[in-house]
Each structure stands twice: as C-alpha cells, then as structure tokens.
Amino acid sequence: MADVATESDRVDELREQLVDKLHELEALRTEAVERAIRAVPRHLFLPEESVEDAYAAQRALVTKRDEHGIALSSVSAARIQAFMLEQAEIRPGMRVLEVGSGGLNAAYLAELAGESGEVTTVDIDPDVTARAERLLGDTGYSRVRVVLADAEEGVAAHAPFDRILITVGTWDIPPAWVEQLSDGGRLVVPLRMRGLTRSVVFQREEGRLVSRGCEVCGFVPMQGAGAHQEQLLLVNGTAEIGLRFDDGLPAEPGLLDNAVRTPRAETWTGVIVGRWESYEMLQLYLATVLPDFCIMAVDPDLDTGLVSPRHKGFAMAAVDKANFAYVTTRRTPDDKSAEFGVHAFGPDGPAFAETVADHVRAWDREQRGGPGPEISVYPAATPDDQLPELSIGRVINKVHCRVVLSWPTAAPAAEN
Template identity: 35%
Template structure:
C-alpha cells in the first residue's frame, strides 16, 4: 500500500487530535494535557507507518505493523490506538528534562512523542525484545529527526540499567506482572504507566511508589495491548463440543475444562437487575467491580454462531465477565429493558449446580456498580521481594513477582 498523497496530513492529524480530545472528555472526563495535545499535533504519525494510507495512519485505530506468524493468535507489534496513546501520555505526566524508559518500541512513534515532551535536555530510551521491531523503530526515528532516542533490543523485563534511574517508565505492551527491575530503575518519586492485565481484562494504570514496598494506582483507563513476551499470560479453554465458547482465566484460578464441558447445555437460569443503561454507556465498571470482590472472575468469549443459536449470549460476545465455580458458570448479560424504550437491562445467566448462586453474585456486582457508576478501581502492587500485602487485604491477585490488591 502507498500513502494517499491527495490528502493533507496536517489536516488529518489535527482532525485526529480534535476527535480524540473530544472522545476522552466525553467518555472519561479527561481534559488532555495541553503539552500532550501539542506533541500529537506536531509529531507526524503517518511517517511512522509509511506503508499505510494517511486515512489509516490518522484513524482512531491500531495499525498492525508486525502481524503474527501463521497460526499464532496475537500480533507481534502495532502502532497503538491514538486515543489510548494520548491517555497514557497524559497519565505519565512527562516534564521537560526528564529521563524516560519505554518498554515496547513499536513503530517509534510513541518514543518520538516522549522526546518531544522531554525536550532537548531530556533523554528517552526504548526497548523491545524483537529485533525487527527495534530496527524498524530506529529507521523511523532517524528519518524523522529523533535520533536522540536510544533503541535497544532486549527483554523489556530487564529494563535498561545503563541509563537508569528514570523519572518515568511507560509500558506499551500488555503486562500481567511487574518485574522488580522496573521498581529498581525508577526514581523514588517517579511514575510507572502500564497496561496491567488481571482477571482477563486490561486497564492502563498510573502507579507511584508508596511506603517503600508497593505501587499505588492513581488513574485507570480501559485498553487492550499486545501481551508482553515471556510473562505468564492467561489460560484459555473451550467449554462446548464445537469450540464456539471460550473462557480466559489467570494462572492462579482453578478452572477445569473437563468439569465445565457441556455446562452450557445444562439448565439455564436468568437473573435481571433493576439497573439499565443507554446504548452508548460503558459497561466495564461492572467487570471492575467483580474483579475487586470475587476471585472467580474470568472472561467469556462467544462465537457469533453460539450467540445466534442461543447457546451462549453474553452482553458483549467477545469479552464479558463471568464467574466459574467447579462445574458451574454464570456470565454477564444484557437485554432490552421491557418497560424503558431505548434502554438496556443488565443481568446474568447461569448454568450448572451453582449457576443460580453465581448469577446472583454477578447481579450483586451490577447493583453495587449502579450505586457508584463513576467509581474507579484502585490497585496496589506489592513486589514479593519487598514484602507482602497486609493480612486484612480483601482481594488478592497473586503473580510470580508481585501480589495485587484490588478495591473499588
């Protein structure tokens, strides 16, 4: 593909920034940092994805630059969605002259934005495990006068100790754990922004060091990223004979494919709450609530055939929260509100011996979310090498290098 030279990239770039600032304000109340906005109007995204049309470069979509090998489920690298790029840079709170470490080089576009934000007195280092990705990022940065960005090929879990300490660390690949290395390479008053995955959902978090032994979140944002290579990512099973419905779960959760085989053909129980939403209202707060209250929370993914045949009808077919307990399952569901035109009623559908109890638990989460729809999740991350969460911590999510506590 070649770039459409009939379009004016400056017009498209400004339209992209206008669009994302409006979207962030409307959906999350985020007033984008003027410095981030200015950087995104200045750095030419199309020059970091030169093989794609301008309309693609400046659309609010991820641009896949390194597709997955044949048969692999996930792509190796991409240029992230501009809205997510902007939100994470806003949360990172970069200041001129700071030292920045980026994990996940991508196309080099994000590093160029970071270099613009830090200015000539700052320093940006970006690392990636894939040498094709780093070679491409290096070429793009050199072609666009960002040769002052250091690019290394290595496992991002190791960081870049030779240029530490860093005032800010930003991670642009999906992480399921936080290596102690990142703690050690960040200044005591520094900030880490990363997409962290737990209970099969991903949220970008802004974390700061607290009390000398933990990270504490101050901001969160729903997102999705290519997962980091080498970390223990989620497990996946199918629960029907045709392979149309999958469950995704964490390595610490007790989910057994044999126990759940055929569960969807068992008796179906429906529970509907008194909570309703309009068509454009986000529902991810329900999932957040469940991850902070119920350790059985997983993700269910249903093929469109499963939905059309009525085998499994989650609220969002490709990604909805569910609860699993032994031979039983319940999942988050939605239907047109019977007495409120234009609105949708939230509820849960259960199967198996404990299906009704699990569906009721999801409804409890829906009701709690309905009482505080704007509430955000708070995550504290305890590096195991520095200590453990307090005994009274309610919801623990264990990882090899850390333990997470999740509250609302």
C-alpha cells in the same frame, strides 16, 4: 510541486481533525501533550498506511504479524497514546524509558522530555528496533536511544528513569521496572488483571506502587520472559463456548462437564446503563468480588445459541464448582438504555445467577459513579500482614508481585 503542496495541506487538515477528535474523546487534557501530537509527523511513522488511517483517532495499525497472522507489533491508536502520555505527566528534562518500540510514541516522548531530557526505547524484536531506529532518524528524532533487549530486566545502563511507559500488554511487573524508577517516579503500564487490561498510572512510594488512575486499553502481548498465556476451559466438549482464566483454572474444572446440559437460568438485575455509558468499573468490580472470574467467548462458526451474551467475543463470567454464569444485557423498551442480566448453568444455576446479579446490584448501589479501586503493587515476597486490610478487595498473586485491588466502602452518589 502542486502534488506535494496538496499532500501537505491534507496532512495538516487530518492533524487538526485528529486533535479535535482527541479533545472530544477526552484523551487530550494538557497543552503539552497537544503540542507533541501536533509536532510529530504521525504519517511518516506509518509509511505503509494511508494518511487517513495514520491520523485516525481510534485505529491501531499492525506493523508485524507472525506466520499465523497474529499481531506481534503495532502502532497504538492515537487515543490510547494520548491518554497514556497524559497519565505519565512528562516534563522537560526527564529521563524516560519506553518498553515496546515502534518509533512514533518515542517521538512523542522526545517532544515532551525536550532537548534536555533523555528517551530510551527498548524492544525484544530486532525487526522492530531496526524499524524504530530508521524512522526516528528519518524524522529528526535520532536523539532517542533504541535498545535491543528483553525488557524484563529494564535498561539498567541508563537508569534511573523519572518515567517508564510500557506499550505492550503486561501480566506482571518485574522488579527491575520498580528498581529503575526514581523515587516519586511514574510507571504507566497496560496491566492485565484477571483477564482485564487497564492502563494504570502508578507512583512509586516507599517500595511499592500506588495507582493514580486507570483507563481501558488493549495491546499486543508481552514477548520474552514476561510472556503469560491465559488458560482456556471448554465447557461443552467443543470449542463453541470457551472460558479464559488469567490466573489458573478452577480447582475442579471437570465439574463443569455437564453444566450446559441443565436448563439455562436467567435473572435480570434492574440495573440500567445508558446506551453509550461506559461500565468498565463494573468489570473490575466483578473481577474483584467473584472468586473464579473469567472471560467467556463464543465461536461464531460453532454457535448453537446455547448461550446468548450481548457480545460473543467478550462476556464477563464466573465459575462456582459445577456452575458457570455470564453477564449480558437487553435493550430497554425505548431502546435508549440497557439492563444487565445474568444467565447461569449447572445444578445450582438459579442460585448462582442471583449471586452474580446481587454483585451487579451492589456495584450499582455502592460503587457506581465513584473513583474505582485503588490498585497497589507489592513485591511477591510481601507477607499478608504487610498488605492493606481489605473490606472490598482482592489480592492477585503474580510471579514478581502482588497486586492489591481495594474498593472504597463509602457509597458515592450514584450517577444513573
């Protein structure tokens, strides 16, 4: 009995530490979500993990891998779960659909929707749904409906839904999700746009979806009909330097074959960010204004130092015909901040480096500290003249929808 009491005390202590950390990270914002986090026994949904890992605020825990070790299913970090629950604004009595099962998040949804609400969770993997059903039953949440299906078609039998939460990385938004969302309902989705994933909260308005905010996140990718693979371009004939494109390769990728044989051009922007300052809006801005935006990664086992991004696994990059460039940073002399710079290769490398640097400066001057873009989603058949006029923006065409990023034209007061 003493061991049981000690374990219970330890769980209570870790739960309180988690709640405190989530407040510190500004992931918890309302009493309703805090009550849900406190109520659900998080460790019982992660029986393979230690209680310390189960209550870690920023650690995602993989629950299934394929034969190559690639994660197929995971329990998201508590921070991501908390802010997505906050984005959803679930109230008692609502009908909620979760795409991507695991059990834990569905339990949080059940707490928020209450006894008068309905929660349905759907997944394509029978191992995942079996696990979710078992864990939900064991922890007193058997009222959650677990469905085995490809979520591309939603779950029409239990629609409409007041809230739909997607907990897998999503490249597209299929029509069923919009059609099964009630008027004024909310869709929270980790949407991949030009290689960048953001948890976007959308409100349904007159046949379209309009964003009400977004947060940086990461998820295992969608399986089934909604799966979408990035395309990889190797710029020097080996796997050392790879450029990942989300919406198709450049028109003439072969033009880059000799780019790395040219001298590396370097320019520095004068744009300074604090050491712990987030600049995810710069990522979205460059993805909007640079036509062939991509993500550069360097294989650490093959790295010759030809390129030197600050983070070898992820660097904002772009291509312009026979030139490519990437954004990097360098520490300021006091080591308290960093300055953005651009490195470029190709016959017009110096000019392309300046072009990208000018976009970084424009973000700093006109968008930094502002609200970021409005993200709206229209059916794929929507003609151009029915989309909003864009001063600073981009239309991203997908299979089922057209995603529109529109940035404000008025310059906010910069927060440097």
